[in-house]
Amino acid sequence: LTDNGRSRVAVDAMGGDQGPGVIVQGAIEAARRAPGMFTVVLVGDEPEIRRHLPESMGAELGIEVVHTSETISMEESATSVYRRRKDASVVVATRLLAERKVDALVSAGNTGAVVTAALLGLGRLKGVFRPAIATLVPTPARHTVLLDVGANSECKPMHLFQYAVMGRVYAQYVFDVPDPKVGLLNIGEESTKGSEVYQQAFKILEDNRESLGFVGNVEGRDILRGTADVVVCDGFTGNVILKFAESVVWMAVETTRRELAKNLKFKFGALLLRPLLHRLRNKLNYEEYGGAPLLGVNGVVVICHGRSSAKAIMNAIRVAERGARERIDLKIREELAREHRGEEATG
Amino acid sequence: LTDNGRSRVAVDAMGGDQGPGVIVQGAIEAARRAPGMFTVVLVGDEPEIRRHLPESMGAELGIEVVHTSETISMEESATSVYRRRKDASVVVATRLLAERKVDALVSAGNTGAVVTAALLGLGRLKGVFRPAIATLVPTPARHTVLLDVGANSECKPMHLFQYAVMGRVYAQYVFDVPDPKVGLLNIGEESTKGSEVYQQAFKILEDNRESLGFVGNVEGRDILRGTADVVVCDGFTGNVILKFAESVVWMAVETTRRELAKNLKFKFGALLLRPLLHRLRNKLNYEEYGGAPLLGVNGVVVICHGRSSAKAIMNAIRVAERGARERIDLKIREELAREHRGEEATG
Numbered sequence: 297l298t299d300n301g302r303s304r305v306a307v308d309a310m311g312g313d314q315g316p317g318v319i320v321q322g323a324i325e326a327a328r329r330a331p332g333m334f335t336v337v338l339v340g341d342e343p344e345i346r347r348h349l350p351e352s353m354g355a356e357l358g359i360e361v362v363h364t365s366e367t368i369s370m371e372e373s374a375t376s377v378y379r380r381r382k383d384a385s386v387v388v389a390t391r392l393l394a395e396r397k398v399d400a401l402v403s404a405g406n407t408g409a410v411v412t413a414a415l416l417g418l419g420r421l422k423g424v425f426r427p428a429i430a431t432l433v434p435t436p437a438r439h440t441v442l443l444d445v446g447a448n449s450e451c452k453p454m455h456l457f458q459y460a461v462m463g464r465v466y467a468q469y470v471f472d473v474p475d476p477k478v479g480l481l482n483i484g485e486e487s488t489k490g491s492e493v494y495q496q497a498f499k500i501l502e503d504n505r506e507s508l509g510f511v512g513n514v515e516g517r518d519i520l521r522g523t524a525d526v527v528v529c530d531g532f533t534g535n536v537i538l539k540f541a542e543s544v545v546w547m548a549v550e551t552t553r554r555e556l557a558k559n560l561k562f563k564f565g566a567l568l569l570r571p572l573l574h575r576l577r578n579k580l581n582y583e584e585y586g587g588a589p590l591l592g593v594n595g596v597v598v599i600c601h602g603r604s605s606a607k608a609i610m611n612a613i614r615v616a617e618r619g620a621r622e623r624i625d626l627k628i629r630e631e632l633a634r635e636h637r638g639e640e641a642t643g
Numbered sequence: 644l645t646d647n648g649r650s651r652v653a654v655d656a657m658g659g660d661q662g663p664g665v666i667v668q669g670a671i672e673a674a675r676r677a678p679g680m681f682t683v684v685l686v687g688d689e690p691e692i693r694r695h696l697p698e699s700m701g702a703e704l705g706i707e708v709v710h711t712s713e714t715i716s717m718e719e720s721a722t723s724v725y726r727r728r729k730d731a732s733v734v735v736a737t738r739l740l741a742e743r744k745v746d747a748l749v750s751a752g753n754t755g756a757v758v759t760a761a762l763l764g765l766g767r768l769k770g771v772f773r774p775a776i777a778t779l780v781p782t783p784a785r786h787t788v789l790l791d792v793g794a795n796s797e798c799k800p801m802h803l804f805q806y807a808v809m810g811r812v813y814a815q816y817v818f819d820v821p822d823p824k825v826g827l828l829n830i831g832e833e834s835t836k837g838s839e840v841y842q843q844a845f846k847i848l849e850d851n852r853e854s855l856g857f858v859g860n861v862e863g864r865d866i867l868r869g870t871a872d873v874v875v876c877d878g879f880t881g882n883v884i885l886k887f888a889e890s891v892v893w894m895a896v897e898t899t900r901r902e903l904a905k906n907l908k909f910k911f912g913a914l915l916l917r918p919l920l921h922r923l924r925n926k927l928n929y930e931e932y933g934g935a936p937l938l939g940v941n942g943v944v945v946i947c948h949g950r951s952s953a954k955a956i957m958n959a960i961r962v963a964e965r966g967a968r969e970r971i972d973l974k975i976r977e978e979l980a981r982e983h984r985g986e987e988a989t990g
Contacts, residue, residue, distance in 0.1 A: 434894075435894070436894060436897045436898050436901065446830055449830055449836070449837050449838055449841075450838045481883060483793055483796055483878070483879055483882040483883065489796070490796050490879060491796055491797045491879065494796075494879075515882075515883070515886045516882065516883040516884060516885065516886030516887035516888075516889070516890065517886040517887065517889050517890035517893075518890075519887055519890070520887070520890040520891065520893070520894040521890060521893070521894075529883075531830070532830055532837060532838065532841075532880065533879065533880050533883055535830040535862075535863065536828060536830065536862070536863040536876075536880055536883075536884060537863060537883060537884060537887055538863065539862045539863030539864040540863035540864060540866055540867070540884055540887065540888070541863075541887070541891075542863070542864050543863065543864035543865075543866070543867040543868060544867065544888075544891050546864075546867070546868070547781075547782070547783060547867040547868075548895070550783045551783050554783060561915050562915065562916060562918075564915055565912045565913070565914070565915030565916035566912070566916060567912070568908050568909065568911055568912025568915070569909060569912035569913060569916060571909075
């Protein structure tokens with residue numbers, strides 16, 4: 297790690313839909329929860345950041361600021377941002393990571409821009425065909441790692457195999473799941489289910505059943521049931537599920553609100569249940585789960601939802617710090633080399 | 644309609660995981676809710692059916708029974724069941740529909756077996772490339788029609804176009820949605836999102852924006868938000884979402900149960916809220932929405948979940964009856980012919 301065993305996490309202060317205030321607040325909370333354990337480096341417009349983090353507080357909490365001035369227009373393509381906006385916060389933060397001046401990067405900016413910056417600025421890990429975004433989905437007992445949720449909308453059988461290897465490393469080293477079980481998302485248990493890509497992926501995973509803890513095909517319902525610790529799928533399906541899951545909370549809250557308005561007894565009941573409903577909402581609210589790492593690039597990169605709360609940013613920083621400390625990027629490279637599956641990857 | 648303007652709905656009494664009792668009960672409830680409006684024809688083992696429906700009650704409610712004796716082994720393939728088990732309830736019920744002795748068919752049997760029986764026994768509608776299974780997903784205000792949820796795991800751009808046409812007919816004639824809006828499920832709004840198949844489908848749908856009420860790409864979160872009345876996707880993605888959605892209710896109930904056990908105040912609050920929680924659960928519980936029609940075959944076929952309650956069976960019968968009365972199969976054929984898109988379909 298860069299700083300005598302303490303990791304340094306760059307946070308893109310300008311990413312996110314709600315402006316830097318929420319992100320700076322998340323950084324402050326992360327630093328407060330683990331004082332002296334790691335350093336947060338806020339990257340963005342310094343005067344703007346200082347409005348939320350006075351110099352003295354930054355010094356006390358060990359939060360550094362790297363000033364960048366350039367702003368990105370919403371119309372620009374992700375590639376053009378990376379190539380032309382050398383001083384945009386996400387580009388500068390990626391460069392800090394590429395130069396090993398920090399050990400991890402957290403951004404709540406546009407997902408496409410973060411993925412592009414990571415691919416161009418850091419590159420893929422040796423042996424990795426396609427990086428994947430992994431997210432946590434809550435289960436009653438714990439949670440399931442689901443990937444890919446949107447780095448690539450199409451994939452080949454070998455990509456799904458690599459997602460399994462990468463997801464396992466994430467579950468094992470960041471969430472302490474011993475020997476994680478892997479499931480292939482499909483529309484039925486039988487090996488003949490799904491497209492040709494899924495059928496071939498099943499064969500490859502089955503050939504590595506032991507080393508991957510492969511439990512076979514799992515269905516949509518198994519994600520929440522925790523049948524597997526890691527569920528792999530193409531980025532199209534994963535992204536659709538993730539966004540659907542997001543809206544389930546909204547749907548439940550909206551429906552409850554409509555009903556409550558009608559009935560005084562309901563209102564009193566809801567008052568008594570408020571802490572429970574709040575807990576339930578948090579349980580289902582993926583924003584509480586600390587962002588989604590982009591696995592398979594040279595470095596630890598955690599992507600947050602644009603609407604992330606300070607708490608979500610805090611959790612993402614903690615995940616990034618843990619990922620950096622465990623060097624999950626190197627572990628992924630090692631695991632892929634060990635599986636003799638990564639060698640065919642080409643530039 | 645077969646019976647002087649009253650439709651006749653065949654119900655596969657032997658399909659379903661819980662035995663004929665629940666299905667017969669659903670038929671009784673459907674007949675009671677609309678006395679004299681239509682005839683239910685229960686197809687299955689008569690002695691078994693009569694245990695739940697005495698002769699006199701059947702006569703009074705206008706429920707007929709067609710006896711079939713053959714049982715299906717779980718190991719048999721769907722095609723083999725259809726070809727070899729001529730007296731299996733789903734095969735007999737399909738034959739009744741093919742011979743126009745009934746106007747619609749409801750089955751809670753194995754989905755693959757029902758789809759195969761319908762394809763082999765009824766055939767595709769002229770002009771239809773691929774039939775699709777449509778399901779209802781609740782929204783706070785109403786519901787969204789989602790298709791395909793599993794008839795075909797892969798699809799071509801033109802299939803997605805036809806799903807749009809078929810889903811519109813279903814929304815318009817069975818649920819009285821005037822000029823339904825259609826969305827293409829994708830991972831972003833831009834026309835360049837998703838695989839080649841989705842990009843091409845976007846173009847075809849866009850070319851027919853007016854006649855289809857096409858509102859563009861919609862994301863996972865838009866399904867519950869009701870952004871479109873009809874959302875089309877490939878059967879792999881649709882099936883995964885459907886099964887994921889199913890388990891959301893289980894997850895919420897399970898988490899609530901765990902929390903309630905811990906706290907007396909919560910228990911009292913839950914007691915007051917019980918009717919609301921029940922309503923919320925029903926709202927999210929797709930089983931309450933009357934089964935999923937297989938659109939695009941010659942005849943009205945409604946598939947129910949194997950674990951359907953009597954209420955779900957009742958709702959499915961009502962949907963089947965309405966679909967038969969509106970002749971949605973003919974309307975689909977007409978709409979496809981009108982769109983000049985169905986003519987390329989081959990056997």
